[in-house]
Amino acid sequence: MKIGEKIKRLRTQNSLTQEELADRCELTKGFISQLERDLTSPSIATLVDILEGLGTNLKDFFNEIEDEKIVFSKDDAFETENEELKYTLKWIIPNAQKNVMEPILIELEPEGRSKEDSPHEGEEFGYVVSGNIFIHIGSEKHKVKKGESFYYKANANHYISNAGKTKATIVWVSTPPSF
Structure with missing residues (x-):
């Protein structure tokens, strides 16, 4: 210094x-x-x-404060694919699991779905960029269309599924990180 x-x-x-x-x-x-x-x-x-x-x-x-990165590019994202459940998951903020929020971009093929997540402390938010999805929370099922968003407390098993015949793209944010 x-x-x-x-x-x-x-x-x-x-x-x-x-x-x-x-x-x-x-x-x-x-x-x-x-x-x-x-x-x-x-x-x-x-x-x-x-x-x-x-x-x-x-x-x-x-007390040195590290300069935190504010803007991230496509090259910063980490991607994984699940062929069985027909989805692609992109961590659009690297190492977000160390943060309070964990934003991802998930693409669901027709009849695709995310993994089911168990109840946990925190909340989840999503925005449907394209397509139509169902958000499954416990025994409830809610349809969410392009341009709509969802927000819920993660106190029951939950997952999303593609409700349409085309690919669905969703920005999904979980707090605390759980993806």
Whole structure:
């Protein structure tokens, strides 16, 4: 970690000049300048004073947050196919099982269906991009057409099946991840 770069970023985010930060910490502008260029290192006590002047603390300052990826392409997706049940499943967000939600894209061939999922904590949402499906929740069966969506608590066995004669495509989101 380049401490100087991070201090400079925090200083500019707080709309402070080097001189203003130096005054807050009873340091010189020259010291702040050298620090931001990583030409000198502060003592722990001095760093604590600087961070207080920037409205943060040691713990938050050194808690590195990874840049998270926001946009994903087709190349990021992982795909699996089940010929017996006649579906293709695409994890459109890589490693989504580590997240709170797990979105997938599922394509069901005519007479295809997803695997039956047991009851679990959480909820599920889906949007039918093309085709018609049935959502099976316990002993209930609901038809969902292109352009419609579904949302339910996953407290009973559940799965989806293709209700039509053409392929059905569904964006399906489960929380917590279960696919």
